[in-house]
Amino acid sequence: MAEPEVSPAAAGGGGRLRNAFGGVLCAFTLLLIGVVAFSIRLFSVIKYESVIHEFDPYFNFRVTQFLSKNGIYEFWNWFDDRTWYPLGRVIGGTVYPGLTLTAGTMWWLLNSLNIPLSVETVCVFTAPIFSANASWATYLLTKEAKGTGAGLMAAAILAMVPSYISRSVAGSYDNEAVAIFALIFTFYLYVKTLNTGSLFYATLNALSYFYMVCSWGGYTFIINLIPMHVLLCIVTGRYSSRLYIAYAPLVVLGTLLAALVPVVGFNAVMTSEHFASFLVFIILHVVALVYYIKGLLTPRLFKVAMTLVISVGLAVCFAVVAILVALVASSPTKGWSGRSLSLLDPTYASKYIPIIASVSEHQPPTWPSYFMDINVLAFLIPAGIISCFLPLSDASSFMVLYLVTAVYFSGVMVRLMLVLAPAACILSGIALSEVFSVLTRSIKLQLSKLFDDSPTSSGDSSPESSTNSTKNENRNEKHEIAPKEKTSKKNRKKEKEVAESVPVKPKKENRLLVLPFELSVMGILLLIVLGGFYVVHCVWAAAEAYSAPSIVLTSRSRDGLHVFDDFREAYAWLSHNTDVDDKVASWWDYGYQTTAMANRTVIVDNNTWNNTHIATVGTAMSSPEKAAWEIFNSLDVKYVLVVFGGLVGYPSDDINKFLWMVRIGGGVFPHIKEPDYLRDGQYRVDAQATPTMLNCLMYKLCYYRFVETDGKGFDRVRGYEIGKKHFKLTHFEEVFTTHHWMVRIYKLKPQKNRVRGKLKKLKASAKTSPTLAAGRKNPWQ
Amino acid sequence: MPRATSDAKLLIQSLGKAYAATPTNLKIIDLYVGFAVATALIQVAYMGLVGSFPFNSFLSGVLSCIGTAVLAVCLRIQVNKDNKEFKDLPPERAFADFVLCNLVLHLVIMNFLG
Incomplete structure (x- = not known):
């Protein structure tokens, strides 16, 4: 917000010159708003590095790479055999191509101009660029409804609204951007x-x-x-x-x-x-x-x-x-599609489609998340609605309708808070601009009364002048009052002339709207403080809350900053140590990342188009070892990847997601029953956990050899010691565990050769432990 | 009942009188709209008889007609002298917009035809 230095420009003489000044000033402000919108989203690059974030962006990045390498026609016909093994996925026909085509075009344009940027760089910076565009679009939209001042205000607010930042920081290369x-x-x-x-x-x-x-x-x-x-x-x-x-x-x-x-x-x-x-x-x-x-x-x-x-x-x-x-x-x-139905009936998804309900961004938001995401705008919106009604036009009724529907949808799904954000910004922009214009107008009237002794002329000229200069005031309303007072003094004479030329209409309501001088100054100051709080909150949200790329984690403790780069470590291990055509099974959350970063075939991924397939993986994860091995083997899986946060206290790991695997698996394969995994309705993995829980594959893969780390097996996410500490794996072998144990990769043991007669005995004596473990019948099959 | 019929007769008469007063260019547009709508109806009837198998062809055919009709109605609204809202819109500009919009519409339809 660096534009106040130009504000006295409004004092230039002549209506046309003033309009020109206004235009230049407005363009300059818009440019600055664009710069703010772009740069506030760069915290993630500065604090971490220029990487693609989270899950879906990795898929979009992979598609963009494919597009830039193979061209548009190949892209439309792309059948991807590296995901959803053995089904595959028709990417060209099932993806929303807008984002990919946009970034691909930008990359192509830059390269044809001999600016050799990598596809990844272009993808990382797509979201900030488009948020600058979005704030300009907001300006245009609000200008159509309520004039330039409100437009600039709304654009400035939208440039840094936390809700939108959360989806469009640099690197968050997703459709919403x-x-x-x-x-x-x-x-x-x-x-x-x-x-x-x-x-x-x-x-x-x-x-x-x-x-x-x-x-x-x-x-x-x-x-x-x-x-x-x-x-x-x-x-x-x-x-x-x-x-x-x-x-x-x-x-x-x-x-x-x-x-x-x-x-x-x-x-x-x-x-x-x-x-x-x-x-x-x-x-x-x-x-x-x-x-x-x-x-x-x-x-x-x-x-x-x-x-x-x-x-x-x-x-x-x-x-x-x-x-x-x-x-x-x-x-x-x-x-109706399931997602739309769950919008109309918020309880629909949790009743019928666990796969939709399992995604955290499809949950209804909590009250604090409203304050976190739109902050003071929540209090300005009602004022904006009122000022939309004052002269109700087609455009302003559209704004109100947009807001009301967006509020409803944001209440159903936390992800749709994003749709609410522009509406909130527009209405708050209108509200702030109206309030500022009322306050500055009353200050101006008071001042002209103070300085002007002849009451008649001031009474006639000032209402007129106020209407003339509201446009200019609106432009700068966010800033200090001092230049305002100066301009009003200078403008006074000129506007008297204007008042003479223009037939004066009696505007009594304008005079009635005049507030006491001290009150309006106080009001302006308070509003500026409010705006200041908003800006501080937004910068904090952009820097601290929403910039984490979630593939690199950091934690601050007494002995400095810790960086957990386990995900990339694991994916790099996979890409260097496994065969190109090996299949990797994991819960669907990690599917996109595995295909994009490790370039290995996965069974399920974040696209979730085939519920049965996901349920199969969920069933395997919640079955005992042997049954799980059979399922995975039938899917031609070589490696199983689990994410485990118990050692470092990373809460969104597979053990915490496990109940969803059980639910989704049980939805298709009824022999998996959720109550079997709960002790008295409580989900726990300590000594009181149910035997089904302690014998399922997920538990075993996560806690295998965990007791060796501290001798007790204390899980730092759940906050207690685990239930079953010493056990051996019969059908899987551990091949890689990352530095902080966050990702653990297991290999399926090959099927044993069938041996007969003496050989069998020989083998049994030579290889004691695995056969012994295999020989012991698992009681939970 | 006779009152109703006489009312209807009067209504039709005055409608016809009022319509006769419309300028010729608007009448031409009306004819064009009527033709487009009739074509759409014929296509829908044909679909009812034969079935909608190449659904994209059916869709593009019907939507082409409806789109043409809608755009022509928009043009008619804009060039109508009685319409106060579009006083400062020259008919040439309205026609240029109409052509542009039609161009986009039919490019899309050609693409969609399959």
Whole structure:
């Protein structure tokens, strides 16, 4: 926020010059906002290194690498045989290609300009670049609704809102990074079309919607929110021909464009998520016809026509609705995908689809996470809603509707907090800008009264001047009052002249809005302090809370900083010490990383498209050793990878995720029962754990030889000693354990040769321990 | 009942009178819209008879017609002199927008046709 030094520029003479100054100042501020948005997201690179973060970004990175190496046509036809073994996955047809194509294009462009950046660098910095774009789009959107001042304010707030930072730090190369920009930009073009009624913007709107469909599954939010707004406008009697131009071409073009994206395809006309838009499309035509006929006829005749048209229109509507309902009812899930259903009914996922419920970002958020993610904006939003209602326009009603729906969705899934963030920023920007303009205007009026002795002239000129200069005030509202006072003094004379030329309208309400001088100064100061707190919180959140790449962990203790680089250690071991075609089994969380970093084939990964396959792995992990060995062997698995945090206290390890494996496995294979793993409804791995728990593969792979570390087997995540300390593995052998024991890799022992007669005895005496262990019957099979 | 029929007759008469007053260029657009909608209906009827097997072809055919009709309606709204909202929009600009939008629409349809 470095722009205050230019603020007295508003004192330049002449309206046109002032507008030019305003334009330059506005562009400069926007540039700075972009720089802030970009640089606040670089903490992760500075504090850690320039790496791809977390899980999904690794997949996107791998796809981008493939794209940049093999070109676009190969990409569309890419069948990936290194994941979901033995099924494979058609990547080109099941991925949202927007992000990959964007980064691939940027990489190609840079390379053709002889700027030799690696694909990884481009991927790491895609998210910060697009968050700068998103803040500019926010400016445009808010400007359409409430003017330049509110636009700048909202852009500045969005540039550093923690909720968005959490998804777009450098390295977090995920769909949301570009999708939020696309979302805001689509909304901007919709509102712009609504305000201008130009087909040109309607075309752009459809294309921007296409980009959004390419980027993120969240596009269904747009295709439901815009019809809702259209319906709202119709119901509140705000129908206009601009509304028709904004909506009708969008539906036709948007549906066609969405159907072009392979992952959406015919879903664009077949699933219930899109039906709302078609329904509103029909309603809009009926309404448009009614308005057209109303224009043709005299009011008396129109009443006659009304009954006719409405009855016919309603009949058509009912027929269409009946057809739609029949179509929808004929499909088993009522045409809704599981994720959408869990949005409408928050309890749906936990009841029916454990795989969706198991993901932590699909849980409902807690109250503190609202404060963490949107901070003071939560308190400014109501004020923003009020100021949206003061003169209610089509655009501002859209903002309010966007906010209300986003609040609901963020309450269902913590991940959708991201959709709420732009709405919160826009409304808070509007609120702050309104408050600042009221306060600065009253200061100005008070000052002019103080300095001006003739009451009549000041009374006439000042309301006028205030309306003239609100635009300029809005621009700088965030900063100090001092230049404001100076400008108002200087402007006073000039604005008197303006007041003479322009016919003065009596604006009594403006004079009524004047607050006492001290109060407004105090108000401005307090708001600046509030903004300061917000900025401090955002910087803290960006630096401390959201920058960890989660593949490199750090912890601070008395003896300095500890770095845990175990994940990359393990993946590097895999890529150097195993055969290229070996299959590695792990829980699905680590699938993307294994294929991307170790280049080994995995059984399941984060795409979770095949529940049965994941359930198979879950069953194997929760079965006793022999049964698990059989399952893994049937899947041609060579290595099993588990993540274990008990030694260093890393809480999101496989033991803590284990109950989900049991649930998902048990959902498909009923012989796995969750109560078998719980002692009195409690999940524990200490001495009181159930025997099923202590004998399952996951327990054994995690705690094998664990007692050798400290002699007691004290698990630092769970906070107690483990239940079964000394045991041997019969069907698996440990091949690698990383430095801090966070990743442990086991190899499946080969099947023993069948031996007969004397040889068997010889072998039994020579190799004592494994055969002994194998000979002992496992009671839990 | 006779009252209702006379009302309807009056209504149709005055509708026809009012419509007769519309300028010729708007009437041409109306004809175009009617033609597009009729084509769409024929395609839907054909789909009902034959089945929707190449679904993308059916979709692109119908949506092409509907899209053409919708865009023509938008053009009609914009060039209508009675419409106060678009007073400062020259008809040439409206037509250019219309052509652009149609271009995009039919490029997409050609791509989708399969």
